[in-house]
Amino acid sequence: MKPIFLIPLIIVLAGCTPQAPSESFDTLLSNLPAKAGKTEYLNTPYVAAGDRLYAVGHQDGSFPDLGWHVTGEMGGIWDHPIKLMDGFMLGISTGTVYYCLNNAQEFINFPIANQHKFYPAEAITVTRTQFVPDQKEGMIIEYILENTGDEALNLKVDFTGMVDLRPVWLSERINQEDGKDLADFDQLTGTWSARDSLNSWHTVFGTDQPISAWQQPASQCSDSRKGNGIDLMIQSEIALQPREQKVVRYFIAGSYSSQEQAKETYEEIQQAANSLLKQKIARYEAIANTAKLAIPDEEIQEMYTWTKYNTDWLMRDVAGQGRGLSAGIPDYPWWFGTDNTYALQGLLATGAHEEVKATIELILQLSEKVNDNGRIMHEASTNGVVFNPGNLNTTPYFIHLLWQYYQWTGDTDMLRKTYPTVQKGLEWLEQEDKDGNGYPDGAGMMEIHGLHSEMIDVVVYTQAAYAAASKMANTLGDSSASESYQQQAEYLSRKINEEWWVPSAGSFADFRATRVETLQLIDAAIVRADTIQKPWAAEELKKLKVQVGRLRDNRVQSQVVHHNWVVNTPMELGIADADKAELALETARKYTNPFGMYVTGIDRDESQGKASKWKSFSYVGAVMTLPTGVQAISEARYGHADASLEYLKKLANGFGYALPGSMYEVSPDYGMIVQAWNIYAVATPIVSYYFGxxxxxxxxxxxxxxxxxxxxxxxxxxxxxxxxxxxxxxxxxxxxxxxxxxxxxxxxxxxxxxxxxxxxxxxxxxxxxxxxxxxxxxxxxxxxxx
Missing domain, CATH: 2.60.420.10 (Maltose phosphorylase, domain 3)
Incomplete structure (x- = not known):
C-alpha cells in the first residue's frame, strides 16, 4: 500500500459510547460457503446485496465510477429509488504515515456478505467485511484491525462516507432534480446526517467507537466529490497491543422520505447487527435447502446452488412501488417484464414462489400504468417510470409464465385475477399482425437495426401464449375461449414447422421478410461481418445474397441470415417436429465457444475462448448465458441429456470467472456481474428435464x-x-x-x-x-x- 504523509487534523471530542460486538462477522460467517477471488480481477465489481439496499464497489475495496445508465453512478450504495453514497473508505495512520485502504490483496465472497483483506504495513492487517440486512435501508461494515508485530500501535482511524444523494435513472420524467447535499454532525450520537437540499432524501452514518474528530471536507482518503455530493469523515483512536486485534464497525442508513426514518434504521442496525446477520444466514440456509440438489458433478451442483443465491441478490423492494426481481447489477437494477418471463420460471423450479408472485403483481401494475390493452411492459425504473411499454415477445411469453405459475402453485385466485389481462394481451397481439397470417409484426428479443418484420421468437412465444390461455380458460370454465385459443395454438404450431423451417440451413428462420427487405438485412450483416473480421460469415452471406437476389417475386419468405439464438426457441418450447429439432440442434452446436452460445451466430469466432476484451459497452460478438441456457433446455426437451449437460458445463466455465460465486451476463466476464435469467439457464434444465x-x-x-x-x-x-x-x-x-x-x-x-x-x-x-x-x-x- 502506498503511504500518504499525514496532514494534521482539527480534533474535536464527541460523546459516543462504544458497544463491542460479542462475535465478529468473520466468526459468524466462518461456517458458510466462501469463494475466493482472483488477483487479476480485484479491479472488477462485486455486490453486497439486500432487498432494500445494496452496495457495488470493486473487489479491491475501492469505489470507482461504474456503469453507463447514469454514467459513472451505477456503483456505490443504492437505496432505490435514490443513491445514498458513492462509497466509503477507511484511512489509518501510524504517526506520520497515512494509508488509504483501497487496494485489498484478497477478496472473499459469501452468499450473504463480502470480505476484503488489506496489508497496509508490515505489522498491520485489516479485514473488512460488509453485509446488508434483510428489509433494512442500511448496511454494516466491520473492520478487524490486527497488530501482527511485537510493538504496541496507536492508530488514528478515519472513516470517510462519500455522500452523493441523487435520484435513479429517468428521474427527469417525474421532475426530480438532484439538489446540493448538506450535512450536520450530531455530537450526542456521534453520527453524520446528510440531506438533499431539494428533496426528502437522507443518509446517516456513524460508528460503534468513540469519536475523536469529525471533518468536512473529509480526510485524505476523500476523492473530492463531484457535483452535488460531499465527503464526510469521522475519526477514532485505536490502541493495539502486540498480537492484538480489535473489531470496529460502521453503520450506514438511508431514507427516501425522512431523516427520522434514516435515524431509526441506523439505531436498529447498530443495536442488532449480529442478530440481523444470523437471521440472514438462516434465510439463506432455507434457500439452499429448498430444491436442494445433490449430483455427482460438484461443479454443476455448486453453480446451481450459488445461482439461487445470486437471484436473491436481485430482489428489489421499493417503498411506494412494490417488490420484484430486478434484471442485473450494476446497470439494470430495476424491473423488466421480458427478463422475468425467463427468470421467474427458474424461481418457480427452485421454490421461490412468493417472490415470483410479488414480481408478477408488480409487472402487471407497471404495465397497466402505461398500457390498458394487456401489453406487458419491457423495462421500468425503480421510481415507477416505464421506459419501454413492451416488446412483441414480452406479452406472449408472460402469458406462458402465468400458466407456469399456476402449475407450480395452484393459485386459482391469481389465475382469475390475471385472466382478463391474458385476454386483452392476446387481442393486442392480434392487432399487431398486419397481414392477418397469425404472425405479429415487430421486433422481438434481437436488437439488430432493421430487424423488425415477422420474428421467430415472437411467433413461437405467441403459440405458447395461446396454448397457455386455452388451459387457463378451460380451468376457469370459459370453454368457448379455450377451444378458440387451442385452435390458434395448433394452427401456429403447424405453421411454424411448415413456413419457418429452412431446409438448406438446417434451422428455423431468423425472420420472414420480402426479398427487398431481406437483401437490405443481408447487406447490413455483411458490413457487420467485415467490420468484426468474420470472413467466413461474410462469404456465407454473399452466397445467400445471390440466392435471394434470384427470387422472382417479392413475397414474404423465411430466411436464416444472422443465425440468431432465437432460431432455437421452437425447441425451447417443444414446438418443433422431432426430425426438424434434431437437425436444428445439430446446427446450433456450431455457434458456440467454450463459454456457451453466441447471441448472433455470424459473430462466431473459433479463436475466441478467453476473457472478453470489449473496450466499450456492446453486445456485438457476445456469448450470453440466456442463449446457452435456452440451448440446454432445448437439448433436454428432445431427450439429449448429455448434450444438454455440455451447455451447462459451458456455463460453469464462466461461473466464478471474474466475480467468485456469480456468473456474468455475457460470458465469461462482461456486462452485468449478476443476472436474473441465469436461474432459468441453470435450474430449469436440471429440475424440469433431468429430474423431469x-x-x-x-x-x-x-x-x-x-x-x-x-x-x-x-x-x-x-x-x-x-x-x-x-x-x-x-x-x-x-x-x-x-x-x-x-x-x-x-x-x-x-x-x-x-x-x-x-x-x-x-x-x-x-x-x-x-x-x-x-x-x-x-x-x-x-x-x-x-
Whole structure:
C-alpha cells in the first residue's frame, strides 16, 4: 500500500459510547460457503446485496465510477429509488504515515456478505467485511484491525462516507432534480446526517467507537466529490497491543422520505447487527435447502446452488412501488417484464414462489400504468417510470409464465385475477399482425437495426401464449375461449414447422421478410461481418445474397441470415417436429465457444475462448448465458441429456470467472456481474428435464419423468416446492425414493427403468406400462432384476 504523509487534523471530542460486538462477522460467517477471488480481477465489481439496499464497489475495496445508465453512478450504495453514497473508505495512520485502504490483496465472497483483506504495513492487517440486512435501508461494515508485530500501535482511524444523494435513472420524467447535499454532525450520537437540499432524501452514518474528530471536507482518503455530493469523515483512536486485534464497525442508513426514518434504521442496525446477520444466514440456509440438489458433478451442483443465491441478490423492494426481481447489477437494477418471463420460471423450479408472485403483481401494475390493452411492459425504473411499454415477445411469453405459475402453485385466485389481462394481451397481439397470417409484426428479443418484420421468437412465444390461455380458460370454465385459443395454438404450431423451417440451413428462420427487405438485412450483416473480421460469415452471406437476389417475386419468405439464438426457441418450447429439432440442434452446436452460445451466430469466432476484451459497452460478438441456457433446455426437451449437460458445463466455465460465486451476463466476464435469467439457464434444465418435474398443483399431482445425463446414477433433489407440498426425489442404482409432506397428493413416476420388475415399499408392483401412480408420504421403489 502506498503511504500518504499525514496532514494534521482539527480534533474535536464527541460523546459516543462504544458497544463491542460479542462475535465478529468473520466468526459468524466462518461456517458458510466462501469463494475466493482472483488477483487479476480485484479491479472488477462485486455486490453486497439486500432487498432494500445494496452496495457495488470493486473487489479491491475501492469505489470507482461504474456503469453507463447514469454514467459513472451505477456503483456505490443504492437505496432505490435514490443513491445514498458513492462509497466509503477507511484511512489509518501510524504517526506520520497515512494509508488509504483501497487496494485489498484478497477478496472473499459469501452468499450473504463480502470480505476484503488489506496489508497496509508490515505489522498491520485489516479485514473488512460488509453485509446488508434483510428489509433494512442500511448496511454494516466491520473492520478487524490486527497488530501482527511485537510493538504496541496507536492508530488514528478515519472513516470517510462519500455522500452523493441523487435520484435513479429517468428521474427527469417525474421532475426530480438532484439538489446540493448538506450535512450536520450530531455530537450526542456521534453520527453524520446528510440531506438533499431539494428533496426528502437522507443518509446517516456513524460508528460503534468513540469519536475523536469529525471533518468536512473529509480526510485524505476523500476523492473530492463531484457535483452535488460531499465527503464526510469521522475519526477514532485505536490502541493495539502486540498480537492484538480489535473489531470496529460502521453503520450506514438511508431514507427516501425522512431523516427520522434514516435515524431509526441506523439505531436498529447498530443495536442488532449480529442478530440481523444470523437471521440472514438462516434465510439463506432455507434457500439452499429448498430444491436442494445433490449430483455427482460438484461443479454443476455448486453453480446451481450459488445461482439461487445470486437471484436473491436481485430482489428489489421499493417503498411506494412494490417488490420484484430486478434484471442485473450494476446497470439494470430495476424491473423488466421480458427478463422475468425467463427468470421467474427458474424461481418457480427452485421454490421461490412468493417472490415470483410479488414480481408478477408488480409487472402487471407497471404495465397497466402505461398500457390498458394487456401489453406487458419491457423495462421500468425503480421510481415507477416505464421506459419501454413492451416488446412483441414480452406479452406472449408472460402469458406462458402465468400458466407456469399456476402449475407450480395452484393459485386459482391469481389465475382469475390475471385472466382478463391474458385476454386483452392476446387481442393486442392480434392487432399487431398486419397481414392477418397469425404472425405479429415487430421486433422481438434481437436488437439488430432493421430487424423488425415477422420474428421467430415472437411467433413461437405467441403459440405458447395461446396454448397457455386455452388451459387457463378451460380451468376457469370459459370453454368457448379455450377451444378458440387451442385452435390458434395448433394452427401456429403447424405453421411454424411448415413456413419457418429452412431446409438448406438446417434451422428455423431468423425472420420472414420480402426479398427487398431481406437483401437490405443481408447487406447490413455483411458490413457487420467485415467490420468484426468474420470472413467466413461474410462469404456465407454473399452466397445467400445471390440466392435471394434470384427470387422472382417479392413475397414474404423465411430466411436464416444472422443465425440468431432465437432460431432455437421452437425447441425451447417443444414446438418443433422431432426430425426438424434434431437437425436444428445439430446446427446450433456450431455457434458456440467454450463459454456457451453466441447471441448472433455470424459473430462466431473459433479463436475466441478467453476473457472478453470489449473496450466499450456492446453486445456485438457476445456469448450470453440466456442463449446457452435456452440451448440446454432445448437439448433436454428432445431427450439429449448429455448434450444438454455440455451447455451447462459451458456455463460453469464462466461461473466464478471474474466475480467468485456469480456468473456474468455475457460470458465469461462482461456486462452485468449478476443476472436474473441465469436461474432459468441453470435450474430449469436440471429440475424440469433431468429430474423431469412436471407440476400440477391445482390437481394435487406431480409427475416425474427423469432423464439424467450419463453418470448421474446417484442423485437427489430435496424439498421441491409444489403448492403446499414439499417433495423429495432420490435415484440410486437400486431404485427410487420419493417422499412428500402431503399424503393426499398423487405422484406419477414415468421411467423406462420401471421395466426392472420393481417393488414398492417391499411389495411387488403390478405394472402394465412404465408408469407408476403413488400416494402416501414415502414410497421406495426397488428393482429386483439388477
Amino acid at each position: 418435474v412436471k407440476p400440477e398443483a391445482y390437481k394435487k399431482m406431480v409427475t416425474f419423468e427423469p432423464n439424467f445425463p450419463t453418470g448421474w446414477d446417484e442423485v437427489k433433489l430435496e424439498n421441491i416446492k409444489v403448492g403446499n407440498n414439499l417433495i423429495s426425489f432420490e435415484k440410486s442404482k437400486s431404485g427410487f425414493v420419493i417422499t412428500q409432506t402431503q399424503s393426499d397428493w398423487k405422484i406419477i413416476l414415468s421411467s423406462p427403468e420401471l421395466k426392472k420388475s420393481p417393488s414398492i415399499n417391499g411389495q411387488p408392483a403390478q405394472l402394465s406400462s412404465t408408469v407408476l401412480e403413488l400416494t402416501g408420504l414415502r414410497n421406495e421403489i426397488t428393482f429386483s432384476n439388477l
